[in-house]
Amino acid sequence: MPATSLDTIVSLCKRRGFVFPSSSVYGGLGSTWDYGPLGVELKNNVKRAWWRSVVHERDDMEGLDAAILMNRLVWKYSGHEATFSDPMTDCRACKTRPRADHVFAAQKGRDPKGLAEINAAIEAKEIACPKCGSKDLTPARPFNLMFRTSVGPVDTGDDSGLVYMRPETAQGIFVNFGNVLDTMRRKLPFGIAQVGKAFRNEITPGNFTFRTREFEQMEIEYFVRPGEDEAAHEMWIEERTNWYLKLGMRKENLRVREQEKHELAHYAKRCVDLEYRFPMGWSELEGIANRTDFDLKAHSRSAENPDAVGELKYFDQEQKKHLVPYVIEPSAGADRATLAFLCDAYEDALVKEPPAEETAKLRELVESFARSAGRREGMAAEVKQRLVTTAESIAAGLPGTLPQLIGLMEDAEAATIEVMKKVRGVGEKIAEEHTRTVLHLHPRLAPLTVAVFPLKRNDARLVDMARGLKRDLQRGGVRSVYDDTGAIGKLYRRQDEIGTPWCVTVDFQSLEDQTVTVRDRDSMQQERVKAAELAPTFASRLT
Numbered sequence: 001m002p003a004t005s006l007d008t009i010v011s012l013c014k015r016r017g018f019v020f021p022s023s024s025v026y027g028g029l030g031s032t033w034d035y036g037p038l039g040v041e042l043k044n045n046v047k048r049a050w051w052r053s054v055v056h057e058r059d060d061m062e063g064l065d066a067a068i069l070m071n072r073l074v075w076k077y078s079g080h081e082a083t084f085s086d087p088m089t090d091c092r093a094c095k096t097r098p099r100a101d102h103v104f105a106a107q108k109g110r111d112p113k114g115l116a117e118i119n120a121a122i123e124a125k126e127i128a129c130p131k132c133g134s135k136d137l138t139p140a141r142p143f144n145l146m147f148r149t150s151v152g153p154v155d156t157g158d159d160s161g162l163v164y165m166r167p168e169t170a171q172g173i174f175v176n177f178g179n180v181l182d183t184m185r186r187k188l189p190f191g192i193a194q195v196g197k198a199f200r201n202e203i204t205p206g207n208f209t210f211r212t213r214e215f216e217q218m219e220i221e222y223f224v225r226p227g228e229d230e231a232a233h234e235m236w237i238e239e240r241t242n243w244y245l246k247l248g249m250r251k252e253n254l255r256v257r258e259q260e261k262h263e264l265a266h267y268a269k270r271c272v273d274l275e276y277r278f279p280m281g282w283s284e285l286e287g288i289a290n291r292t293d294f295d296l297k298a299h300s301r302s303a304e305n306p307d308a309v310g311e312l313k314y315f316d317q318e319q320k321k322h323l324v325p326y327v328i329e330p331s332a333g334a335d336r337a338t339l340a341f342l343c344d345a346y347e348d349a350l351v352k353e354p355p356a357e358e359t360a361k362l363r364e365l366v367e368s369f370a371r372s373a374g375r376r377e378g379m380a381a382e383v384k385q386r387l388v389t390t391a392e393s394i395a396a397g398l399p400g401t402l403p404q405l406i407g408l409m410e411d412a413e414a415a416t417i418e419v420m421k422k423v424r425g426v427g428e429k430i431a432e433e434h435t436r437t438v439l440h441l442h443p444r445l446a447p448l449t450v451a452v453f454p455l456k457r458n459d460a461r462l463v464d465m466a467r468g469l470k471r472d473l474q475r476g477g478v479r480s481v482y483d484d485t486g487a488i489g490k491l492y493r494r495q496d497e498i499g500t501p502w503c504v505t506v507d508f509q510s511l512e513d514q515t516v517t518v519r520d521r522d523s524m525q526q527e528r529v530k531a532a533e534l535a536p537t538f539a540s541r542l543t
């Protein structure tokens with residue numbers, strides 16, 4: 001079962017060094033996150049797997065790494081200066097500033113068709129402030145999401161040095177279309193891939209790394225002849241869906257959603273979202289859009305664009321004429337993909353049954369928690385209902401439901417009920433001894449591939465052999481660590497929790513016959529393998 005609460009993932013990420021709140025020594029900066037030692041390995045593996053799949057394993061793709069800061073005119077002619085904004089309204093009563101389109105959607109049960117419809121609803125007092133309920137809202141105004149900064153040593157006070165922190169990597173690809181075409185002697189269809197940071201002054205960031213103001217995109221612009229765009233679009237929807245599935249994402253947690261006409265960006269003819277079933281619900285992982293010839297035309301010299309130095313077009317040898325290619329854009333988020341793989345891989349599993357009397361005591365406490373939650377005053381009805389139903393079903397299913405109890409013990413709302421302290425006092429110890437947390441990450445994504453342990457850390461022969469094996473594995477291209485800071489059982493659990501697919505233990509038999517024990521994370525099975533065969537064995541499992 002993948003993680004059912006984002007809090008569980010946030011807590012694991014902080015505890016085990018995947019992701020930390022940014023600038024925490026100064027109290028943090030809202031919705032910004034730093035990837036720790038294991039997080040950076042995981043996210044790098046996600047980006048590497050993407051690059052390998054869309055650049056190295058294809059014959060029709062090139063890579064690019066464009067600058068974040070670009071000429072301001074790029075954003076003028078791409079349409080971002082004029083249209084890349086969210087509609088905000090001010091509540092005159094409580095002085096909050098909610099996103100008007102979200103308020104409209106939540107209260108009218110559908111997305112608005114545009115600013116005019118939102119403002120008509122505000123004027124007719126059909127929608128209200130989500131915080132205080134007042135209908136005294138100002139007309140909604142668009143707030144541009146691009147971060148501004150300036151180039152040059154002197155801040156002139158006007159906009160002469162103004163540049164934007166790019167809000168998408170895509171435009172870096174469009175303005176390099178001609179460079180790549182000419183230097184790489186490409187023929188249509190071909191694509192350009194890029195991974196890099198993007199910045200948006202999101203009004204409502206949140207849900208951990210799902211929506212942040214600084215994030216990384218993995219984008220492809222795939223150029224085709226007009227008329228061949230629809231087939232290429234289908235091809236990329238299939239390719240990209242399969243990429244997630246091949247890396248182990250569960251099929252039932254991934255879906256393809258067709259965007260409705262009114263959701264489409266101004267440049268798109270069609271857009272399909274790949275959505276993941278995150279703990280907070282189905283949400284966008286990647287958008288795959290047909291951007292037509294909008295961008296290449298927008299950056300070409302014309303009556304509408306006198307600033308461009310030339311035209312971004314293609315000479316078709318077969319038809320002996322110039323044409324402007326259409327573009328299919330699979331645009332994924334590296335942070336969102338990383339978060340989705342983490343959620344999907346997460347499991348709390350029962351590994352052995354606790355004694356009956358311990359189970360009975362815990363059941364009594366969980367039942368008592370359910371009764372207290374039901375009686376609790378001042379708690380929202382749906383929260384109360386959720387806690388009661390969850391606790392009752394956990395109590396009925398113990399000890400099989402111990403993994404779910406771990407989720408309840410980490411639930412912030414459950415913690416407000418006094419009995420939870422007693423539940424945790426007993427439950428945490430039982431869970432510690434009888435369950436394990438595992439990240440079933442695909443071996444190519446796991447931050448570490450192998451952990452090597454000596455059976456005894458005070459035996460120099462075991463330690464030397466284990467350290468030597470770690471070195472050999474690392475030289476053979478297998479990401480490995482050495483660890484001797486606990487008993488073997490404890491070390492296994494630590495590696496399970498961070499998703500290391502294999503653990504290698506060096507014992508006394510190893511000294512005699514040069515074999516070691518390899519323990520598999522998912523099956524927990526152990527096998528004896530010749531030490532000399534470890535590096536090629538693991539390397540072959542990673543391909």
Ligand code: GAP
Nearest residue numbers: 168170210211212215285286287331332333336
């Ligand atoms: N060039 C097209 C484009 O940027 P988008 O749907 O705005 O399209 C593409 O963004 C992907 O970038 C999204 O599917 C998501 O994975 C990621 N993304 C967008 N905004 C994000 C944010 N604020 N935080 C994290 N990831 C984000």
